[in-house]
Structures are given as C-alpha cells and as structure tokens.
Amino acid sequence: MRTEPAETPGRAATETPLAARAVRARKVYGEGDTAVVALDDVSLDLPSGEFTAIMGPSGSGKSTLMHCLAGLDTLTAGQVLVREIDLATLSDRERTILRRDRLGFVFQSFNLLPTLTAEENITLPADLAGRAPDPEWQRTVVAKLDLGARLCHRPSELSGGQQQRVAVARALISRPEVVFADEPTGALDQKAGTELLRFLRSVVDELGQTVLMVTHDPGAAAYADRVVFLVDGAIVEELAAPTRGAILDVMSRLGA
C-alpha cells in the first residue's frame, strides 16, 4: 500500500515532495443567514519531513483545518490531498483505511483505549489492519519515545506525559505520511509538555516524519519548522524557523 519509502531527513524544502496539501479549502457550517465560514479558501502545503504548527485564536478555524486535512471532517469546497490522493473521492471506509495506514493522530487528551496496554494501544492501527507492525520500526519508535519500561501498563497506570508519548508512538507505528497533533501538550504540565515537544522534534529530525500540530502556545509552536497563522478561517501569516519571540510578535500584531 505504501508508495514510497520513508523520507530521508535533511532534504531541501523546495525539492521535498508534499506529504499533504489543502487547495482552496472552504468549510461552511450551517446555511443561509446562520452560515459560519470556518475555512475561507485556505491553501496549505505540508512538505515531507517538516514540522508545521498552526496557530490562531479560538474560532480561527485551525482545528477545522487540521480535521479536514486528516480526513476526519469533509470540506464544503476545495480539495485536500494526501500524497496527491483527493480525500473527497474516497468513501468513508476508504478514508478510514487511509487514516489507519497512512496518517497518525495525537489528540489533546483521551488518546488511548483504557482496556488495552500501552503496547496494545501502540499497535492498534496495525492490529485493526490485521497485520503485525514492522518489529524493527516498532522497537525504534518505542526506544525513541522512551517507553520500553511502560509497555505492559494500562493507560490508567501511566502519567499524562507518558500517555501522550504512547499516543505519539501509536501515531508513528504505521510510518504515516503525516502525524496530526491537536494541542498535544494542552493537558500536560510545563515539564511533560516540553518533553513531549522534544520528542516530536526528534521524530521529525531523526525519523524523517512529517508533523502538523495545532497549538495556541507560542512556546510549543517554536519547536516547529514553520508556523502558519490563521485568523477568521484564512491564513494571514507564515513564519519560517520561528522563535518564541517572533511568534509573540506576530501574535500581538494580529491582536490574537
């Protein structure tokens, strides 16, 4: 099913093929007078091997954009392509299988099935696909996220940070095109949050993975290669190689 091998790190952004992209994505909730435009002709490229952060005030459409890119939600108009596959042409079942085999997810909280152990949670997408995960890759991921000692624990026996790391490992297990992280540090304390962001960074740098993260925390966004600012459903600013200060500048300028 996979069409390409894992990307090698360090390739120049201009030459990098796109893992996913949105083309004039439009999302409208409701109809007529009550219609709310959540996404207003947003186009966004997610190059392979890049860590992108989306920022914006509440209601700016950043979560909607991510959900649409991840195939969890559908657009009103425009296109979302994952490796040049138009998600709109897929059935619900095909989109589900695409999520399972080619995308990864980390949510703010409640990422794990409480009845499964950490290891079982990590291999869940592979299990759902009815195949064993690549053992070497699994070892790599587990080692990278420092979860070796925790594999047999149930989620209720893990700390919040550990739970989020298990979720990241789960997201990586199928070597996805993109890992979508929705406020992954939102429910964590400062220390665990920082730790998780370092892990995400190393996943991009050392394993060549592509990450798209939604966050409202400038400190978190500073870990990304690029920050995209969304206001009222439109991209208003992009910041490459961001620092916390630069991000705060943009934010204050945008009044967010």
Place this chain on the structure above:
Amino acid sequence: MLRVSLRNLLVNKLRLLLTVMAVVIGVSFVSGTFVLSDTMVKAFDELYTGLTSGTDVVVRSKSAYEADVTTTGGQVRPVDDGLVETVRAVPGVAAAEGSVFGFALIIDKDGVPIQPGGAPTFGTSISADLELSGGGTMREGRPPSGPDEMVIDARTAHQAGFEVGDDVDVVLEDGRKTYELVGIVGFGETDSLLGATLSGWDLPTAQEALGKTGLVDEIDARAEDGVSADDLRGRIATVLPDGVEAVTGEQVAEDSTESVRDALGIFTTVLLVFAGVALLVGSFVIWNTFNVLVAQRRREVALLRAVGATRRQVLGGVLSEAVAIGAVAGLLGLVSGIGLALGIRSLLGLVGVDIPSTSPAIEMRTVVAGLVVGLGVTAVAAVLPAWSATRVAPMEALRDVVPVSRGSGRIRHLAGWVTTGVGAGLLLLIALMGNQRWWTVIATVTTFAGLVVVGPSLARGLARVADHGRRGNGWRLAARNVRRSSRRAAATALALTIGLTVVVAVSVTASSLKDSVTEAVSGGNRSDLILEAEGAGMGISPAVADLLRVRDDVRDVVELREWGAQIAGAGQLVTGLDPRGLDRVLDLGMESGAVTDLAPGRILVSASNAEDLGVRPGDELVVTFPETGPATFEVAGTFGRGSLINAHYVISMADFEANVTSRLDGAILLTVADGIGPDEAKATIEEAVAEYPNVEVNTPADITRDARASVDQLLGIVTALLLLAVVVAVLGIVNTLALSVVERTRELGLMRAVGATRRQVRAVVRRESVLMSLLGALTGVALGVGSGAALARALGDEGITTVSVPLLTVGVYFAIAVAVGVLAALGPARRASRVDVLRAVTTE
C-alpha cells in the same frame, strides 16, 4: 428530586422502552392469564345460568365426592325413571322431566367422525317441555319424537352440511345407528355448547341409545307460580330415596361454574408459573439496567450531593424512577394482557373451541395484580442499585472515564464457588437418587444463586479465552470490554441463563419421557394391535370389542377403561381390565402376586403407590367411586410397569362396570392368530371396525410414534411459553449494550479516528454481545441439563423410567442463544459505528 428522576427517564426513550418491555412481558402474561380465565368463567357462568333458567329444581344421585369432571365427565349414578312420576306428583311441581346424557358420535356425510378438538361428543334427551330445555332452542325443524328421529346442534349441522330431513349416522355405545334429522338446536346466540357436538332424541329413544333404558341421569322440575325454587326443593327432597338429592337450578349453575373455575385453576397456575419465570428474568434486566444507570450517573449524583441533596433524596430519586418505570410497565402490561387474552380467545374459536361469547372480564384483582407485580418487580430490583447510589461521595472526582466495576471480595467469591459447587453436587446426587422433586428445585436455585456471585469471574474467564483471538478482529477488544465490566456482563448473561435453564430442563425431561414411552411399549406390551379412540375422543364403543371377539383371526381381546375415583383422600385414575388374556397382551411387571390373581373384589397397585400408601398384598384398600361410594378391595399384587397404560390401580372389569356407568373403552388390546403379520393384521382389523370410524388401529410402533409426537407437541407449547423469558433476556442484552455504547462514545470515536472501519466497530460490539450470550448459554445449558436430568429422575412415578439428554436440541438452543447475541447487538452496533468521530475526540 422527582423532577430530576422523571427527566432522566425521558432523555433516552429507547432505553426507557427496553427497560419497560422487560417488565411488560411478564405483567401482560399475568394479567392476560387472569383476564382469560375470568372471562371464561364468566362466559360459562352465563351459559349455565341460561341452561338452567327454566329449571327450578334438579333431582339427581348424590356424588360420593366432588370428582374431577375431566376424569368422570360429571356422570352421577342414574336413577330409576319411575322417580319422575313421584317428583311430578309433588304439590307445587308444574312440570318435571327426566333426562339422560351419554356418548354419541356423529358421522358426517363422508363417513368421518365429527370430533372437535377436546370437546365432548354427547347425546341427550330433548325435553318435550321447552322451558325445561333451558337455553336450547329449535333453530329449525321441530323437537324429535319417536325411535327414528333426532336433532343435532347448529354448529355440527353447519359444519357437516346436514339439513332437516337428512339421515344422520351416530356411533353409540351399542353400535352405529341411523336417525332422521328433524331439527337443529341452538343455544341462545351460540351454535354449540363449547364446541361439543350434540345429538338429541326424545327421552325413551335417548334412554335406549345411551344404554340407560328405564333410567334417567337427572330429573328437571319447574315450580308452579307462587312456589319458590327453595320451597319446591324442600318439598321434593322429602319424597326422594336415599342417595338422591334435590338441588335448585341456580345451585346447579353455580356448581357447574365452580367446576369450570377449578378446572381452569390448574391452567391458570401453570400460566402464572411461566409468567413468574419471565418476571424473574425481567427483574434481572431491571437490576442490571439500574446498576449501569447509577454507575453512569455517579458524576451527576455527586453534583446533586454537593449542592445539598441528602442520601435519602438520592435514594428516593432512583427509586421513584424505578417506580415510574414500574407503573408504566404495569399499565402497559395490563392493557396488552387484556389484548392477549382476547387474542387467545379468538384463536381458540378459530381452532373449533366454541367459547360462549361475553364481554372480557376485567376484575379488580387483575388490575391490582398487574400493577402490583409491575411496580413490585421493578422497585425491588432497583433497591440495591439505588442504595449504592447513596454511597456516591459528593466530592467524587469528575473524571471522564468509564466507571470500573470493583472486584468482588475474597470471601464473597469463595462463598459463591462453594454455593455453586454445593448446588451442582446436590443436583448430581439427586439425579442419582431419583424421586426428589423439591430437592431438584432447591438444588437448581442454589446453583443459580452461586452463579450470580461467581458470574463476574466466569465472565472474566470467558473473556480471557476470547482475548487470544486474532489481532484486530474485534475479539480482543470485546473481551477487554467484558472483562472491564464483568459484573454487568454477568448480570446480563444470567438473565439468559434463567431462560435457557428452564427451556433445556424441560426438553431434557420431555426427551426422557419420550424414551420412557418407547421403553414401556417395547418392555411392557405383548399385544399385536392397540385400538384407541381417534383424536381427543371420549372412547370406543364396547360393541367394537364384542365384534372382534367373535372373529377367528383374533385371539385375545382385552378392554381397558379408566375412571376417576378417590383413594386415601386423593383423586386417582382407576383402570378396569379384563383379567382374561391380560397377561397375553400386557406385561405389568408384577413385583408381588400375579396378574391371574386379579378377580372381583381385588385390586393391583403399582409398586410405587403401594409403597406410598403402605399397603402390601393381602391388605385392604378402600376405593371411593363418585357414583357408588366406597368399596373395599383386597390388594392382590403390585406391579412395576404400569406406564404403558398409565395405570397405578387396576381392578377387574366386573368391578369397574359395577361402579361406573360409562361403558366406553379407553383402549382395546389385541393379539391376532398365529401367522398373521403386523401389517396384515392392522389392515384386517381396520376393515373389521370400518363401521366405527373413530377407532384407530395401532401397531405398537404406531403407539410409540404417536406418544412421542404428542410429547413433542406439548413440549412445543411449553417451550414457546418459556421462550418469552428468553425474549426478555435478549431485551436485557440489547439494553446493556445500548448503555455501554453510550458510555463509550469517546472510545468508539477514538477507534474510528485511528482507523477502525464501521464494520470493525460493529464487530466489537457484536462480539461483546456474543460473549455475554455465550456465557448465558453455557451456564444455562449446563444448569438446564443438570436440573432436567434430576427432574426426570424425580418423575419416576409419572412414568419417566429413563433419562435422556437430547443433544441435538440442546445444541440447537445453544446455537440459537449465540445467534440471539448477534441479533441483540444489531441496534447497539449500528449506533456504535455511527458515533461522531470529531465530537468524540475533541475536548470541549
């Protein structure tokens, strides 16, 4: 609190419906049973009142005791018809007529006997005084007069296409005769008496036709104006000989209604037992539902407690929710019960049981019973969950995780296994010992009580097995869910256990009965042919035996009759057999004495009953016949194999005839001359009795087959009634799954987000359901087989001599139970597969 409780109820209408239905089924069974039997009693009361309306006083022989009508047909000793004149001469009597009743089977134009299912085929005299004929009226033609004329009821006439002027053939005790149809009788609005066929003649002709020449069964008298029925009764009583009584017509109607009420009593009790099983299962469902609801609402309850609700208010809140459900269930059950009763009544009408029409009788008792049962079952089942709701601490953490069921305590756990073990051991012991009816029930209930406690462990054990399923095919996730909420899973499964236990136990018992019949026929029968009355007929004319006796190709002809009598204060069936040739047609399995010892004044008793009564050969035994009163017999021997002819007490035919008026044979056992094969014999004898189309000629193999078929038929009815309990259990599974799905919305959404297809989500829910039904099926089948075997062993006296487990049937039930698990999951699984992924994974 009340407002909160009621609002809770309305939030999820489907759940409410399922919960209510669990009780409604049981309640409608209860109220339906009551309405049906009350309506029937009322109908019969109206009918009897109508029938005796023109009769003030009835004169008849006293009955030695109030015999069960089903074993005696209500026959009392006929009196000399000279007494009619005596009664007529009593001052104040306006009119008096004698009447007779007896067996008369009408043959239709195609030579087929008209024999409605279960209803009698009787003949009677038609009173010349129309007022004395009660509710009967001439619909067409005129009353019969003279030895060649008869009338029949309108239903039979209509059914067989008889018209006034036709010739009608009737099989009587003495043989077959032809009469001219001169009239057609109706009974008020109904065409027949409860579907019975009626042949009527004038009195002398009826006396002759029914073998009661010079006798009458009763004398009906009407008072002159100004003389009350009671007065007349007193006056007539003074002129009657000993053993004859005078009763008012009103009293006769009341007595008749009373006997209908008694006969229906057994029927009512049996139906109420089935209702009880359904209610027990329903209470499990309610208990489980409330447990789940309370668990899910811990946060809500904690909030209520925090803002100042007292424990009592919390308890009251949950209980009032239960009471509301109970009240709704009671009301719905009542209404649907009435509908059920009406439906069954019209169904009976369709199959030929002509029940007199009347409005449905809904008595206060029915309404009270329905509501009390509905409320009671629901409230009692909700008490424990309600109590546990009061234990929720106000500061209970506002966690968003599924409440995990606590493991049971060690002691409780151990006690559960011990109870289960003791119960199962007891069942085994009982099965080995035999003849322990009550202990069978006690052991079954004990085992079940143990299962209630160890159920969660069993659920976890089963889940552990399922956990080894292939990755990703849903078994593992299903198994984990069952393990997580093992108490809930066990409680759900146990409802199914109850249903399956009774169904399987009944089928094991029935199968044992069938094999016992086969064994009895092959072990006890020595005859070549057995003649019986076709269908639910009253019997065979003794003329048939006479006809066979004179044939050269028939060697032995033994007539068998049975009648109700009282022995040691209990109603029993007494069998009359001709000692001549008896041991050549039947092996009674004598344990003491010999068959040849059977002679007038002597009685053979089954070994088991002899033991119960404490009598041995040589002892005296008093048998009270309803017509003739007590008679003393000498016990001549005991036998062990009476089950073939269903006999416990055997007397000689001479004694039987002396004490019983009816001369109809229940069966005739034959041996044929040497050299005639069974098929040839059957064909020959069928030819010989062609005049009597109600006689069925059976080989022993036919008897076995018919008996097995009739057991199967009964089993079918009983199983159908018990399956209602299984339906309730299935509702319970649906309910539990639906609640679990709601509870796990976020988990299901997460699964969908990370790549579970809708089908996979459905599979998980379905497999969870299958695991629960498997648990119920395993325990139910095991317990059912155990208690069925014990029950079969306990019913040795009823002719069950062997125990057999119908593996195929049990296997089918097992498969059905599992299939039911799949079906029960359909709705919840659909719902689970449609959770909104986005709503589930976003925290707002």
